[in-house]
Amino acid sequence: MAGYPKKDDKNGMYYFVLEAGKNLNGTRRRIKRTGFKKMSDAKAAMAKMILEIKSGKLQNKNKMSLGYFLDYWLENYVKTNTKPKTAAEYLKIVKKHLQPAMEHILLSELKSIHLQNYYNEKLKVLSAQSVTHHHRVLSKALNDAIDWEFIDRNVAKGAKPPKPIKREMNTHTVDQLNLLLKTAKEKTPVFFPIIYAAAHTGMRKSELIGLTWTNVDFETQKIYIRQTITEANGQYFFNPIPKSEKPRGVKVTGELSKLLQELKEDHDNRKNILGETFNQHNLVFCKTKGNIMVPSEISRALKRALKAAGLPDIRFHDLRHSHAKFY
Incomplete structure (x- = not known):
């Protein structure tokens, strides 16, 4: 299984590209990870990914659950590419909301209607602004899933998140x-x-x-x-x-x-x-x-x-x- 860490001359960060076999249609499958400050960090992450692929966790993407993928996304994108406050917010949304509601759905079988139903349920307890934020986080995660070649399209684009209502300003005399x-x-x-x-x-x-x-x-x-x-x-x-x-x-x-x-x-x-x-x-x-x-x-x-x-x-x-x- 071929892989090679390299330095990005534009931003000084390290990345790696892993040749991970072939997709079902016979095309080569490449997985790319970016945002490492040190070459050693990129090598360690690449070694971990190779083990996951060999163990079967990532090899059969058709059996990967949304819950597992979100954990993978938190570890392999959020942890290394976002500010600590943003990472903490994403972690809370994933662990408290997204995973409990949809973790057992297979990533390959996730549909826009699953997300639409999720938004409708969350609107019973959360504001439209909060639910819209959940939509943005999930959409970002699914875009990364496309980059990693786990899925071919982002079903969040077909879902309709609620439109936040601007609250009226209240003042006192x-x-x-x-x-x-x-x-x-x-x-x-x-x-x-x-x-x-x-x-x-x-x-x-x-x-x-x-x-x-x-x-x-x-x-x-x-x-x-x-x-x-x-x-x-x-x-x-x-x-x-x-x-x-x-x-x-x-x-x-x-x-x-x-x-x-x-x-x-x-x-x-x-x-x-x-x-x-x-x-x-x-x-x-x-x-x-x-x-x-x-x-x-x-x-x-x-x-x-x-x-x-x-x-x-x-x-x-x-x-x-x-x-x-x-x-």
């Missing part, structure tokens, strides 16, 4: 915002500061979670956004802005500046008591033990405060569009 913030301080004190900051700055949730004390300038009363923190599949990802981009500066209101000064004093006191293990990422908004705030917990805290205040339901993101009313 100044009086409603003040009532919300007062209630949040009483009902959810841990998350009150980040809700308050969102209402006073219009910053995104990921920007607030990733804000560090080094990016708060009390003299000029400005906050500088140099990174975000996002979460996917239980993992946190620090996303610095590109060095070529200038950090965005956000003006701080007098009320927020006062709150931040109180937070900083409390932070320094906790640091003195708990030591260097407290808030190792130097975050402005964190839990009582210095841990990163969970995005879903922030949203639930906002919902609790809204309900307790008797106010109309809004998303955390909607605070971005309400904050201008403070000016």
Whole structure:
């Protein structure tokens, strides 16, 4: 079984092409893998694939299940060709949704109607936007299956994913915002500061979670956004802005500046008591033990405060569009 790792002069990455026998129509079957940083990585992956072919797992593509192929795709494309956050998101979609629903369907027998039925079922529990994302992930995986010569066509092209509905933007009046913030301080004190900051700055949730004390300038009363923190599949990802981009500066209101000064004093006191293990990422908004705030917990805290205040339901993101009313 012939194979040869090579270096791609265009991007400096390594790849290999494996001669894997012939297809049913007698044409030569080639399998190509790309995206390796080292020659040794390409050789190791090629050796693993040869073993899989010899064991029969890949040789008889007509008996390969969609579940097995998705595992293969995660290992041989997603793991080596996507960013960690993207890989975590793909892993969650495959393991929590795609495989439980369709893993036993043979890849060679997968039809558009299987996908259509899947979308219809998922719409009962997920948003149209989420289901459309599942469609894109599966379509990408099936395109790679074509490149690897496991299938001849992508049946996702024949399926009709739902069209995401653009949600209406909801805002609160100044009086409603003040009532919300007062209630949040009483009902959810841990998350009150980040809700308050969102209402006073219009910053995104990921920007607030990733804000560090080094990016708060009390003299000029400005906050500088140099990174975000996002979460996917239980993992946190620090996303610095590109060095070529200038950090965005956000003006701080007098009320927020006062709150931040109180937070900083409390932070320094906790640091003195708990030591260097407290808030190792130097975050402005964190839990009582210095841990990163969970995005879903922030949203639930906002919902609790809204309900307790008797106010109309809004998303955390909607605070971005309400904050201008403070000016």
